Amino acid sequence: MHVLEIWYDSSRGNEGKELLCAFLKKLTNRSNLSLFCDLSRYLLCEVCVPDRSSLQLLEDRSIYNTLRAAVKRAHGDYGSALFNIGVIVKYLNAHTGVVLIRSRKKHYRLIWSALSFITCLENRGQMVQCFLNCLHVGGTIRTCQKFLVKYNRQQLHRMLPDCKTDAEKQEVRKAILSCSLSNVRDEEADEDGSDDDDDDDKET
Amino acid sequence: MEEPSKFEQYVYKNASVYHYMKISLVLENGNKYITDAQFKQLIICGLKDLYGEVGASFPFDLLKFDQNKLTGILRVYNSGLVKLWSALTLLGTYQNEACAFRVMQVSPFLLALSGNSRELQFGDQLTL
Numbered sequence: 001m002h003v004l005e006i007w008y009d010s011s012r013g014n015e016g017k018e019l020l021c022a023f024l025k026k027l028t029n030r031s032n033l034s035l036f037c038d039l040s041r042y043l044l045c046e047v048c049v050p051d052r053s054s055l056q057l058l059e060d061r062s063i064y065n066t067l068r069a070a071v072k073r074a075h076g077d078y079g080s081a082l083f084n085i086g087v088i089v090k091y092l093n094a095h096t097g098v099v100l101i102r103s104r105k106k107h108y109r110l111i112w113s114a115l116s117f118i119t120c121l122e123n124r125g126q127m128v129q130c131f132l133n134c135l136h137v138g139g140t141i142r143t144c145q146k147f148l149v150k151y152n153r154q155q156l157h158r159m160l161p162d163c164k165t166d167a168e169k170q171e172v173r174k175a176i177l178s179c180s181l182s183n184v185r186d187e188e189a190d191e192d193g194s195d196d197d198d199d200d201d202k203e204t
Numbered sequence: 205m206e207e208p209s210k211f212e213q214y215v216y217k218n219a220s221v222y223h224y225m226k227i228s229l230v231l232e233n234g235n236k237y238i239t240d241a242q243f244k245q246l247i248i249c250g251l252k253d254l255y256g257e258v259g260a261s262f263p264f265d266l267l268k269f270d271q272n273k274l275t276g277i278l279r280v281y282n283s284g285l286v287k288l289w290s291a292l293t294l295l296g297t298y299q300n301e302a303c304a305f306r307v308m309q310v311s312p313f314l315l316a317l318s319g320n321s322r323e324l325q326f327g328d329q330l331t332l
Contacts, residue, residue, distance in 0.1 A: 073256060073257060074256045075259070076252065076254050076257075076259055077253060077254050077256075078254055078256070078259075079255075113258070
């Protein structure tokens, strides 16, 4: 990791910092450059619903709106302001119900505490009863991806005794062996979040 | 020869767990009839607007309340002082009427609230 120390005049406000960041990103062709003051925390959560099929068409907008309402209820105007500044839903997988929420480092506990107050999601006009379970808190997307690979492998291990036929067992074993982070490096450039290519969640 | 008198000095940081605030409610259209329960409820509403359910559940006590002058003494834990004070500052209405909270004194010790050098009235015998 290379650390570059730059001294700039911050008397004009925040525009200087953003300009500098954009300039450096262009110069080095790296989009995942972050200044030390832009610290963030990524909350890896899982949406738990009683039946899987209602998760199908989940959108990140509905999670964002539900979370915003929950933070407003739990932490008032102060919470809403903090939410507006730093929180964004970075990634959502509708099949497994994995959500990656990004927030500022100073306020991630506030957002985390509001997660417990979510009882239902509004998805295309329908209310889906659910709860959000936080699996991991990471400093970067990459650490969350690494955790997700390990976690999915454990889940698959747990599914193995439940398999009824041998063919299913073979499929699950193959899925476990193919869990890896190998495809991540290409995707890191656009910082789209993981594509969960390491998760072959085969359910019967 | 007398021995020089000894003295000891104790310095406390954060001696008290609580902070005490002397506040008064000022209404635009003169005084209304407000009970102590309504007074506390008003402050809780202010906390709830600014800090949500979590803020409104923070424990604080109304120790004394004067119904004629609408003044009171609040007690709050040290960690909640900033939240309570900011909520009092931003509280603007009571039953659709403009109002304001004036914070007269804040101190970690209740005894300090008994005397206020701003309200001191000097009699004729100022100098001995």
